[in-house]
Amino acid sequence: MGCSQEGEVEAKKEEKIKLGREKASIASYCAAAVSEEHDSLAPSFARVPLGMVFATQIRFWGSQAAPEQSTSDGLTVDGILASNWTILDENEGDWKSHATAVAQSIHLIKRRLQWRKLIVRLNMLSAELNKPDLWDDPVHAGKISREHGSLQGKMKEVNALEQELLEHIDMIKLAREENDEDLESESVKALLNMRRNSKEKELEALLAGEQDLYSCYIEVQAGAGGTESMDWAAMVMQMYKSWAQRRGYKVTVVEEMPGEIAGIKRATIKVDGDYAFGYAKAEVGVHRLVRISPFDSNKRRHTSFAAVAVTPILGDASAHVQINESDLRIERFRSGGPGGQHANTTESAVRIVHIPTGITATCQNERSQHQNKASAMAVLQSRLDQLEMARQAHLNAQHTQSLTDITWGSQIRSYVLHPYRMVKDLRTNYEVSDPDSVLEGDLDGFILSYLSACLDKDEDGA
């Protein structure tokens, strides 16, 4: 008797698993077909008669969004959210709470990726890719197909998350029906893993902008107010250096113009590492300090300002603006006297002026003039790239302002050391009552809350 029952259970389980697998493989087949076709589009186009390509592509590009996925008993991700299961601590080992946490993450990720817009855009790009004359303009075609590939990848990743979540739930339900404790605990463990990893994925979704992945320059400039505000600018710069080091980025000072008595008039650092721009862009704007100035013998309270600009360093060489040598004027930064053999100096800073735009870049950190010039050129390149990006995409809210664009009115954060102690972000109202830790580089709270606020306010995105 036991035998027959067991046999039945086995069969049922197998069937379930098969069902799940089939579902999975259908979904992944669709995705694979799309991506394969996409990858081979460029070369195949030349070889295959136009009409044929057109036809095959319609078939593949037609099915963009996967149909809503569900468990064998019809539970969907939205369904999980609607159930309002309480979320308990991770250690509670309650599958419903794990599932709900993951479902919430998926929901948040979709919102951050602006899911609906993403699908619309993806359909648009697919239509574009289907045009028979697409590759007449290879640069444009390359751009379209790159963007399509990247959005497609994001969509696939989210779909895979949903599918994985539902499969685990199926398994747990099955295991319960069959009193299979091993299977149950294994599946709950898998859900817990998902729950832990999904936090990371939420963060990644915050940094999905085109330039987010790149390294960047951070520039700080002191506002009016003499030594007190130059000292503030130096504090702000120090805050970013520490922040970047904490995150494991490599920091190099590119340029630094010290104040006469203390602090800096302006300075630029280079922050090297993945997503440096994605995070640092949240810092663009004017930072305000209120304190009793150590430079005021009458111990009065002062308010000072420092402006921050952030420029991405584009990794893709083809994205760079072409610079003509003849448009440049290169000057020694500090010169005077007859120079040449007459002078011994370790000062070899140069300033490069791009004559048509008036944009300048200086580097004085390197030990040879040649290297200073090379670094200054790299800064200039990024500034010109940024200008071009802003010109092309003034509708695109992602681009950051250059220092000259930042008006001293656009305050983003206020640091008060007296009469009370607090740092408050004026955009998100996120606040911290320990200014010292913030000035020592503990900025992630501010940055993440700003980035999420930016994306999450777009309620209809999901």
Next chain:
Amino acid sequence: MKLSLGSLYRPSRFPLLLKSYPISRSRRSFCVSSLSSPETSLKPQIPLFLRPPIYSTTLSDLRKWHDWAESLASSVGSTFEKSDNGPDSSLLCRELKWLLEDAVEDHTLVSQMGVENDRRVRMRAHVDELYNLWKQRIQERRPFQYVVGCEHWRDLVLSVQEGVLIPRPETERIVDFVSDVVSKDQELKRGVWADLGTGSGALGIGISRILGSEGRVIATDLSRVAIAVASYNVHRYGLKDIIEIREGSWFEPLKGLEGKLAGLVSNPPYIPSKDISGLQAEVGRHEPRVALDGGVDGMDALLHLCDGAALMLKPGGFFAFETNGEQHCRALVDYMENNKSGSFCNFEIIPDFAGIERFVTGFHGKAI
């Protein structure tokens, strides 16, 4: 047939070179021992950043030295600057940072130079020596580059020491000119180039790296210290097969190459003799006079180089000279146009980044 011709020609490519090339023979030491008798042989000094880290000190002792050095630098204010256009304290503080970079093995530890830190760091010089070195820098105005034994020039770090001129940032441009010229003319790229009065070897090395493995550069100097230092730098950059260092006055070591040079560059001494006494202390008190003094009007060597260039360059060959400024540039072009009429063409006077007309370049006319 072709092969045997090629191998036949190769030895005769540098007729003089084989006879007087001392460096390839002394493989083990790159001081030019074979040039001079053993007792006068010169061993080049090793720059600080290349010395072995055999010393050690605590971070707090290092910090003590650093604080002392910093206050010494600050006490200078702008007095040097006012007296002879020397460095002010902000420049000196940056030099201090670089000195630390060169002296401490693991530079990342410097940021932890706390007051009460007993952690030890490995050093390339004893702390006592650092006190000495910094005193020399401030009190004797010894050039920073001699203190650390190197100068960062273009993308190179060249060894320098007393007796050899510290290469100037202005001079870097000459390598750019050569780079432009050879990128347009492959034949010049494959030819023989000369750097006369090479000092630390800066121009010769810079140019070799532009020419690549097909190029040949002969760098000459009269000064024995320069020969030793240049040879050391050539060795460090693994360019022994491309550059040859020869001792002698101007064109003397180039006998047999008349009409054969693809290019000639030089930054000869060009300061008028009367200006030597008023030079910035770092230069006047510490750098070799033979590297600076260009005679009454500073043009002695430059004119001699023009005469020689007409003789040594092949048709279409390129030359670039550094000068004392606008007056020199004009006078040089005048001289070449009037006294060497027809032998040179396409003169250009090019300013340095401070806007001072600094360089004269041109080509040897096709017809001699």
